[in-house]
Amino acid sequence: MSKNNNNFYKSWFDTPYYHILYKNRDYKEAEMFTKELMEFIKLPLNSKVLDLACGMGRHSINLNKMGYNVTGVDLSVKSIKNASKYESENLKFKIHDMRKPLGQKFDLVVNLFTSFGYFDDFKDNLKTLDSIKSSLKKNGLAVIDFLNIKYLKNNLIHKNTEEIDGIKFHLNRSIKNGFLTKKISFKHELNEYNFEEKVRSLDLYDFKSMFKQSNIKILHIFGDYKLTSFDENKSKRLIFILK
CATH class of the missing domain: 3.40.50.150 (Vaccinia Virus protein VP39)
Structure with a gap:
């Protein structure tokens, strides 16, 4: 799911x-x-x-x-x-x-x-x-x-994984189309989740x-x-x- x-x-x-x-x-x-x-x-x-x-x-x-x-x-x-x-x-x-x-x-x-x-x-x-x-x-x-x-463009960590409370959050960052985007994917209790954060690259x-x-x-x-x-x-x- x-x-x-x-x-x-x-x-x-x-x-x-x-x-x-x-x-x-x-x-x-x-x-x-x-x-x-x-x-x-x-x-x-x-x-x-x-x-x-x-x-x-x-x-x-x-x-x-x-x-x-x-x-x-x-x-x-x-x-x-x-x-x-x-x-x-x-x-x-x-x-x-x-x-x-x-x-x-x-x-x-x-x-x-x-x-x-x-x-x-x-x-x-x-x-x-x-x-x-x-x-x-x-x-x-x-x-x-x-x-x-x-500064962020020159120092962006594009991918990393953080494990918190037994959940592995896979984070994928990019800057394109005028936005800084962070895609967040993880599994919990047999479900797969995908979310996205974004702010304008002002x-x-x-x-x-x-x-x-x-x-x-x-x-x-x-x-x-x-x-x-x-x-x-x-x-x-x-x-x-x-x-």
Whole structure:
């Protein structure tokens, strides 16, 4: 039996296998990044923060622990269900499509860990940026944390296998037709599964063009989670601070 679904942001993210494959993500790195980010931005305590495409809420939780009033949103029902276990008076989670404005204003909107560029229709990326722009207070800031596609092209691991909880995940990565694609195949309980993740292979100049169309201003560009200067050839990340 084979399970296939390419509309991954509605299906793969809601399978238990997604959470198994990524269960060992570095939460300390997420904590370090949010700490560095807040120290740089100097956002006052109790400010309202929107974590757009929050997944299971690791960044939202860290930001809340630092003293911010955080709302995390994601399209994945399962991720929001898991994240909601950590809700408090100043930490809320909602199922929401990031292409649509939430209807609230925030001091800071963050979109972290390559949570942008999922959509087949390029216009949906612009809708997401317009949603971010409309969610900001007058002097609000936004942060987009994306991968550096030029570095990735030169350092891409095309194939590897990871065994987690007794499941062998076979991963096949490629960059073509404007997308970074990861095909994921595995067997479990006599069933064969095939899923696909993909994000647009956006570079610095693509983002600059989109920001211009959405009337968003770039304040700073960084190349890693320690907020060092961006180098197109050497940096692993492409991190924008915007307004």
